[in-house]
Amino acid sequence: MDGDRAxxxxxxxxxxxxxxxxxxxxxxxxxxxLWKPPAAWFSVNAFYTVGGLRNWYVNFERPTARTGxxxxxxxxxxxxVAAPDLTSWQWKDEDEYAHVRRLGIVNDTEHQAVDAARDQALAMLEERSGPFADADSWSAWRWNPAWPIPSLPRPAAAGHGVASTGD
Structure with missing residues (x-):
């Protein structure tokens, strides 16, 4: 989501x-x-186009929690963001991360968890471990159009959510 930065x-x-x-x-x-380890502060995403694997994308995020x-x-x-063959990578949106830190959306404890997750994700890339262990096979993966489209239940709250502080 590059979009308009403003x-x-x-x-x-x-x-x-x-x-x-x-x-x-x-x-x-x-x-x-998408590959999301339990309690991890990141997910590993493989993005595909009709031409095949476009790129690997490590998305830093709070750990996933089950809700109603x-x-x-x-x-x-x-x-x-990493190349399909994992030979190069680059950080994306560090400016936005700094902004959400200034706003208090990401507190100091969460920031420490993100720093540890950065190290973990880079180690996985360098070691070709986790989902990167079999990157060549994942390059050939394709969505099967016969699979049913997943759906989630409607949220209980009428269209609004309150941001967790993560504490």
Whole structure:
């Protein structure tokens, strides 16, 4: 989600107030295979286009929790993007991460967890471990159009959520 940076900054400012609106949306342009270890402060995503694996994407986020409505997590804006063959990588949105830190959306304890997760994700890339252990095989993965489209239950709260402090 590159989009207009000013719009994203406004969204973070509103989020810092503790409220946001949920909106129905349909994922477009890529297929996504996501690997999320329990209690991890990141997920590893493989993005596919009709041409094959576009890139690996490590998304730093709060650990996933089960709720009455499904699964809940919180994107912390920081990402690590790696080439399909894992020969290169780059950090993405470090400026946004610094902004959400200034706003208090990511507190000091969470920041320490993200720093440890950065080290863990980089080690997995360098060692070709976790989902990167069999990266060549994952390059050939494809979504089967015959699979049913997943759906989640409607949220209990009418379209608004309150940001967790993560404490």
């Amino acid at each position: 719009v994203r900054k406004e969204a973070f400012d509103a989020l810092a107030c503790g409220m946001w609106e949920l909106a129905a949306a349909v994922w477009q342009e890529t297929e996504l295979l 409505n499904g699964l809940d997590t919180f994107d912390l804006t920081l990402d690590l």
